[in-house]
Amino acid sequence: MMHGSPDLRTVETILTTLLPYSTHDAATSVGTAALDAASVLIQIVPHVARHNPSMSLLKLIVESLCANLHGALKEPKTDASERLLVSHYYSLTEWLLNVPSLLDDERLVALLFSVVQAGILSPPRPVVPKPAPTPTPATPDAEKKSKKPSKAIALPVADASASSDVPDKKALTVKDAARFLLLHLLNFVHNYPALPGVEFSCSTVGELDEPDNEESEASVPHYVFNREIVFSLVEVADPRPSNLNGRMARIFLRDASGKYVWNCKLEPTPAASEPETAAIVPLVDPSNPRCGPEPDPPPGPSLPRSPGSVPWFESSIDMARLDQAASLLQFLGETSEAGPLNRPTMLPQQFLQSVMNMQGTFLTQSADDGNVLQDKLTNPVGSEVYAVRPAEEVLPLRLFNMRLLLASLGYLDPDFRLLQMIDNTKLYQLRIKNLDKTSIREPVKLGLVYVANGQDTQAELLFNDTSSALYQEFASGLGWLVDLNTHKGYNGGLDPKGGCGTTCLYFATPTMEVAYHEVVRMPTNRDDPQQLTKKRHVGNDRVHIVWCENGIDYSPKTIVSKFNDAHIVVYPLSNGLFRIQIAKKQRVPPFGPLQHGMCVSKSLLPILVRQTAINADRVMRYNTDGYERPLFARQALIAEIVAKCAKPHDYEQLVTPLLLSATNTKAGASSGGVGEYKPINEAVQDARFQSPHGPIPQAPR
Numbered sequence: 001m002m003h004g005s006p007d008l009r010t011v012e013t014i015l016t017t018l019l020p021y022s023t024h025d026a027a028t029s030v031g032t033a034a035l036d037a038a039s040v041l042i043q044i045v046p047h048v049a050r051h052n053p054s055m056s057l058l059k060l061i062v063e064s065l066c067a068n069l070h071g072a073l074k075e076p077k078t079d080a081s082e083r084l085l086v087s088h089y090y091s092l093t094e095w096l097l098n099v100p101s102l103l104d105d106e107r108l109v110a111l112l113f114s115v116v117q118a119g120i121l122s123p124p125r126p127v128v129p130k131p132a133p134t135p136t137p138a139t140p141d142a143e144k145k146s147k148k149p150s151k152a153i154a155l156p157v158a159d160a161s162a163s164s165d166v167p168d169k170k171a172l173t174v175k176d177a178a179r180f181l182l183l184h185l186l187n188f189v190h191n192y193p194a195l196p197g198v199e200f201s202c203s204t205v206g207e208l209d210e211p212d213n214e215e216s217e218a219s220v221p222h223y224v225f226n227r228e229i230v231f232s233l234v235e236v237a238d239p240r241p242s243n244l245n246g247r248m249a250r251i252f253l254r255d256a257s258g259k260y261v262w263n264c265k266l267e268p269t270p271a272a273s274e275p276e277t278a279a280i281v282p283l284v285d286p287s288n289p290r291c292g293p294e295p296d297p298p299p300g301p302s303l304p305r306s307p308g309s310v311p312w313f314e315s316s317i318d319m320a321r322l323d324q325a326a327s328l329l330q331f332l333g334e335t336s337e338a339g340p341l342n343r344p345t346m347l348p349q350q351f352l353q354s355v356m357n358m359q360g361t362f363l364t365q366s367a368d369d370g371n372v373l374q375d376k377l378t379n380p381v382g383s384e385v386y387a388v389r390p391a392e393e394v395l396p397l398r399l400f401n402m403r404l405l406l407a408s409l410g411y412l413d414p415d416f417r418l419l420q421m422i423d424n425t426k427l428y429q430l431r432i433k434n435l436d437k438t439s440i441r442e443p444v445k446l447g448l449v450y451v452a453n454g455q456d457t458q459a460e461l462l463f464n465d466t467s468s469a470l471y472q473e474f475a476s477g478l479g480w481l482v483d484l485n486t487h488k489g490y491n492g493g494l495d496p497k498g499g500c501g502t503t504c505l506y507f508a509t510p511t512m513e514v515a516y517h518e519v520v521r522m523p524t525n526r527d528d529p530q531q532l533t534k535k536r537h538v539g540n541d542r543v544h545i546v547w548c549e550n551g552i553d554y555s556p557k558t559i560v561s562k563f564n565d566a567h568i569v570v571y572p573l574s575n576g577l578f579r580i581q582i583a584k585k586q587r588v589p590p591f592g593p594l595q596h597g598m599c600v601s602k603s604l605l606p607i608l609v610r611q612t613a614i615n616a617d618r619v620m621r622y623n624t625d626g627y628e629r630p631l632f633a634r635q636a637l638i639a640e641i642v643a644k645c646a647k648p649h650d651y652e653q654l655v656t657p658l659l660l661s662a663t664n665t666k667a668g669a670s671s672g673g674v675g676e677y678k679p680i681n682e683a684v685q686d687a688r689f690q691s692p693h694g695p696i697p698q699a700p701r
Contacts, residue, residue: 008052012060019064031084035091036592036615038065042098043607058099059108065092066115073118073174077125082174083622089119089177090511093184097510100189116185119178172629180631183257188510198508199482199489201441202258210236210250217429221402221657222422224646225411230254230422230432230638233402238265249401254432256634258440264405403658412655420646421654428645435637440630441513442621445492446613447541448475448505448518449559451548458559462531462538465524470572471547477606478545479507479514490515493537500533507610514614517541539563543616545609546570556583566616568594568609578605584616589623591615 018034038061041048048057069088072081092112096102103109172180194200207220215234222232231253238248248265311327329341347355406412411419422428450467452460467475481503482489484496489508492515494500501523505516517537525531538544539561546569548554556567565588569581582596594600594612621627628636 069115086177089181093181122174192510203261205261224420226418249405421649423647443490444514447538447544448516449546462534467520479505482506543613589619
């Protein structure tokens with residue numbers, strides 16, 4: 001796909017053959033390898049789009065992933081198969097966020113959301129208890145030995161296949177992964193990368209960032225919606241000149257997918273133009289006071305019949321165009337004393353004069369009203385002098401826009417039960433800051449080592465601060481440089497004050513951030529033979545990418561560390577290709593797409609090496625005890641906030657703080673409260689009875 005004009009039919013055949021295996025052989029590496037191979041294509045989407053403008057190949061990949069999920073969700077799940085299903089949802093997330101134009105296909109969107117619904121409604125896998133060990137029959141020799149004290153007996157290790165059906169409490173379930181996909185579609189499609197840059201996935205605005213904000217941290221109201229979303233409200237200045245009171249509400253939303261901030265201003269509905277005055281139709285026709293106006297003729301043809309005969313079906317008439325009700329009413333009127341029923345009833349004689357008098361009075365009043373209105377439009381002030389009371393100046397209330405927003409959303413309805421108040425204590429503020437620090441994207445740190453010709457010791461590698469032009473070209477394809485002092489994204493633990501250099505190689509997608517610990521980019525301390533600053537970072541990385549220009553193969557034991565579990569070594573060859581060496585510890589599961597012994601072209605090398613290193617880091621993290629994916633971690637933090645900080649309340653406790661006007665929130669917060677409040681009417685009265693010359697004297701009571 002990167003060179004020339006590829007045969008799209010061949011590519012399609014490869015994809016249709018490969019992708020169905022992504023849910024097969026869950027206990028082996030076949031499914032993982034299929035997903036890894038498909039994920040590489042995300043990195044070359046521009047090249048695919050150039051050769052396939054209709055995006056049919058990319059749609060085929062998404063459709064195949066959805067079809068695999070539909071089929072696999074119907075089957076009983078094991079621990080290994082559930083991990084593959086979770087990987088499918090993560091792969092779909094990557095595809096749709098990187099190629100949002102795929103969502104322009106309505107059929108594909110319907111298929112996608114059916115998969116999301118099936119995953120969210122997927123029942124949890126039942127916990128299968130481990131079988132109890134079978135007791136060994138006692139023997140005479142065993143009875144003699146049992147009288148002596150003995151050491152603890154190590155039970156045989158259970159087979160991996162037998163324990164694979166026991167769900168891991170920390171593992172992400174299919175329901176969580178489907179929800180992860182849904183949240184990203186709602187929050188990030190056509191919204192990534194953000195305007196400030198790719199290192200920002202969520203808002204970094206705080207509740208007290210505005211300089212004119214008079215709130216304190218403890219006085220900001222916080223709520224929980226549906227036990228899943230934590231939100232807070234403040235009022236800030238509105239720079240728009242059309243805003244009358246110059247304020248608007250700012251809402252901060254925090255959920256499992258991140259933090260989002262919205263400025264909300266409820267604009268008044270523009271006054272509708274007055275409808276044109278309809279013509280007044282007299283109730284009584286003066287020319288024929290005995291009855292009203294003649295009715296419209298019934299639509300369509302009528303049945304040919306003699307007066308007084310029953311209307312009957314005729315095959316020669318189109319009954320669909322016939323007003324059968326009018327024909328029936330006409331027949332009933334002809335055969336009864338009531339008269340015709342398909343026209344207005346005649347006005348009785350005894351009421352005729354009274355109705356005509358009322359009608360005349362109404363028409364006269366309508367004409368007079370029209371004349372007065374026309375005069376007011378022509379002369380707005382007129383010749384009369386009116387005594388108009390001056391409008392009283394009312395100060396804008398502190399929580400007006402916030403209260404208006406909550407009321408418009410229906411959250412202040414007495415029957416609304418999904419809203420909970422939060423006790424805004426210091427403990428809650430600590431928890432909310434911890435939640436804001438937990439990114440929704442997976443952090444990945446990778447070691448990047450340069451080996452020059454003739455180097456084979458740790459000291460020689462760590463002393464490198466220069467490199468070849470070919471290596472620099474390769475490194476530039478792994479990511480882009482960021483300034484550590486101003487970078488707001490993940491930095492892999494590097495010192496932003498310059499202790500680890502001024503720049504860092506960085507890469508980001510909507511679901512992950514990658515920081516490289518590049519040996520040649522970190523400063524070299526000539527007085528430190530061990531180069532502890534470099535060793536502290538590179539030695540703690542799980543995965544190393546090694547560029548080796550030495551004449552002999554690189555040894556994975558060159559850099560001594562208890563980490564460094566996987567190595568992806570690149571050897572430049574004389575023919576322009578690059579040989580790949582994969583070295584990993586025995587406990588590391590298989591990963592791809594690059595495999596040991598492959599030879600790769602220069603254009604594909606950075607993409608494949610980066611994806612292989614990311615996959616290697618992922619499989620090790622996912623198989624580490626106690627590791628939580630960011631979504632799971634944020635869900636747990638929100639659940640903890642709801643359990644520990646949400647407080648029961650009645651309706652009065654909910655609305656009372658929103659109906660008060662704070663006069664000194666700063667002072668109140670410093671003493672641990674939420675400010676000194678006055679009722680609205682009292683605060684407004686205080687504002688009204690102020691003048692430039694002091695308080696206005698009031699009349700004695």
